[in-house]
Amino acid sequence: MLYLLALIGVVTVLVLLWKAFGPVTKAPVNGRVTGPDDDPEFLWRVNRDVHRKHTDGDTPTDSES
Template identity: 45%
Template sequence: MGRLILLLLFVLAAVLVWKAFGPSSWNKKVQQTQQPQRPAIKGPDDDEEFLWNLEKQRFKERRAREREAERQEEERRRRSQGSQGSQKPKAPEDKDNKADET
C-alpha cells in the first residue's frame, strides 16, 4: 500500500513538473526573449499634437476662405458702386415716392 501511494505521488510530481516546464512552456519563453515588448503604437487620432496641428490647419484654411469671400464681396461692392456712380443719381424724393407706392 505504501508503494502505491509513493508511486502516485511520483506520477503526480512528474505531471506537475511536466506542466510547469514541458514543451508548452518553451514557446512562451522563446517568444518573450526573441520579441521584446514594444510600446503600444498610437494612431494619429490618439496623438494630441497631431490633432492640434490638424485643427490649426483647418482654422487657417477656414480663415483664408473667409478673407477671400470678404475680399470678393468688397470687390463686388466697389464694382456696383462704380457702376451706380456713372449712372444718373436719383433724387431723394424719388426714393420716398417709390416707398410710398409699395
C-alpha cells in the first residue's frame, strides 16, 4: 500500500513539473483564432470574385477551370 501511495505521489509531482516547465504552446497574437469568414483578405477576395462574376457574365474564373 505504501508503494502505491509513493507511486501516486511521484506521478503527481511529475505532472506538476511537466505543466510548469514543459513545452509552451503559443497563443494567437490577438488572443483569438480568426476563421476564414473573419479574415479581411479572404472577404475581399470573395467580394472581388462575386463582383467579377456579375460583371463578366458566365465566364469561368481561374478557380473554376
